[in-house]
Amino acid sequence: MTAHVHPAAAAPAARAPHPLRTETLRGSTPWAAVALLVALGWALAATAAQWQGSWGATTGRLSTAAAAIGVPFALAAGAWRGGRERRRRMTDLRASSPRTPLAQFLTAALPLACVLAGAYLVVVAGALLACAPYVSAGGPVPAVFAGDALSVAACAVLGQVAGRVLPWRAAPPVLAVAGYVLAGVGTGSPSGPAALAPASLRLTGDDGLPVWWCPLVSALFTAGLAAAAVLARSARRRGTALLPLTASLAAAALLLHTGDGRVRDNPLAHRQVCDGSTTPHVCVNATRPDLLPEAVRVLSGVTARLQGVQNVPVRFEDLWRRPRADEVELPMLTPLGWWSVRGRVLDPRGYAWQAALNLVQVRPECGRTPDAGRVRAVDGAVLRWLAPRSVWRDDRERSVRSARERGDAGAAAGFRAEDRAYARLAALGDDERRAWLGRYFATVRECSPDGSGVPSL
Structure with a gap:
């Protein structure tokens, strides 16, 4: 006689989802990842003009975001997750688990640690993709982002340990x-305890390059503390916590010993690229060679x-040093967000006026000479001839009006003298004006006792 088996009994039992999958997709974990992703993305997008176009500035901004947003958020989210069992009164149930x-x-x-680190890396990928079209020198340092992500993950674990030990709301x-x-402390001197703050690497531009292993050692310090705390709290043999604690202390000693050496000079920051077709030549720092055509265009007038x-000076120079005798300083194109954003000069007429001002402003103080x-x-007059600028003209008109209202006869007379000098310079023929400007620039770095060295108009 054949036995009949019910179809439901014959079907294989459905496999229960893995606990890690359940913890990842349910509860507060996915919401924490979304919240961190939004917070980091908003912080980066709001300051895009200050980093988009520079690998160094982008790296520094991402590391700062990890320290100021990612680490506090991970600690708080971990603490909330760690106190979950006591809030839900599941302590006894957990204790009875095999x-x-x-x-x-x-x-x-x-x-939680993995999804928070993943959220940070997603923001990193987006920032690097947004930066890539506007840079032309250097490159990102992946070890920095890996170290920051590990630090965020370790802080999430530390937060969960704290949440279980101190399950307070x-x-x-x-x-x-x-x-x-901790993020604020990390902005201090890197040679002190600030070096131990998670994601404490600080870059403000392309002048420095991070030593690739330092962010990983910094992450090892934080991860070692987290592992030691976990083993001391939950392991059967709590003495095993000494191993990660030893690794953490060794990493701390290395970071403290390295100090300022965690960032080295960028060789490109001490070089420049030049366009020799102009007078003076136009040079920009070698960290941003893509800005050279834009600088030449803006200064063409x-x-x-x-x-x-x-x-006239041989070149406009763009190095972090005082200009030499045959050079004049180019208005700073970096850090980003001041004069330039995404490879373009924000205020071309203002930039040209500042460059012309640098040509004239090198004269020593002549305030005490009889002919000042x-x-x-x-x-x-020379400044107005080199770079006419409507905004400068508006400022000058306000100054003239203010001098008249104050009854300052001396200032008003100075403005009238400048107007007469400018009119005479503009009325000269091209050859005559070039000859006069040649005599003028021969004296621009000098101030004779009576001012007689400066040619008159």
């Missing part, structure tokens, strides 16, 4: 404030008026 306390803790802690905000304080003029008023009038 899994060891360490396995239970890791099942709850690792998903006030623990998450307190830890968030502590993490923010100034350089065209100086074509064929003798005694005439010298100032001549300097002002």
Whole structure:
């Protein structure tokens, strides 16, 4: 006689989802990842003008975001997750589970740590893609982002340990404030305790390059503390916590010994690329060679008026040093967000005026010479000729009006003298003007006792 088996009994039992999958996709974990992703993305997008176009500035901004937003958020989210069992009164149920306390803790802690680190890396990928079209020198340093992501993950684990040890509802905000304080400490001198703050590497531009292993050692310090705390809290043999603690202390000693050496000079920052077709030549720092055509274009009005003029400086230089005797300083194109954004000069007329001002402003102080008023009038006339600028004209009109309202006869007379000098300079023929400008630039770095060296107009 054949036995009949019910179809439902014959079907294989459905496999239960893995606990790690459940912890990752349910509860507060995915929402924490989304919240961190939004917070980091908003912070980066709001300051894009200050980093988009520079690998160094982008790296520094991402590391700062990890320290100021990622670390406090991870500590707070971990503390909230760590106090979950006591809030839900599941302590006894957990104790009766066949899994060891360490396995239970890791099942709850690792998903949150991984998704927060993943959220940070997603923001990193987006920032690098946004920066790539506007840079032309250097490159990103992946070890920095890996170290920051590991630090965020380790802080999430530390937060969960704190949440289990101190299951207070006030623990998450307190830890968030502590993490923010750590970020503030990390902005101090890198040779002191600030070197131990998570994600403490600070770059402000392309002048420095991070030593690739330092962010990983910094992450090892934080991860070692987290592993030691987990083993001391949940392992059967708590003495095993000494191993990661030793690694953490060794990493701390290395970081403190390295100090300022965590960032080295960028060789490109001490070089420049130049366009020799103009007078003066236009040079930009070798960290941003893509800005050279833009600088040449913006300064074309100034350089065209100086074509064929003798005694002008050889070049506009763009190095972090004082200009030499035959050089004049180019208005700073970096850091980003001041004059340039995404490879373009924000205010071309203002930039050209600042460059012309640098040509004239190198004259020593002549305020005590008998002929100081005439010298100032001549300097002002040359500046107006090299770079006419509507905004400057508006400022000058306001100054003239203010002098009249104050009854300042001396200032009003100085403005009238400058107007007369400018009219005479503009009325000269091209050859005559070039010759006069040659005599003028021969004296621009000098101030004779009576001011007689400066040619008159």
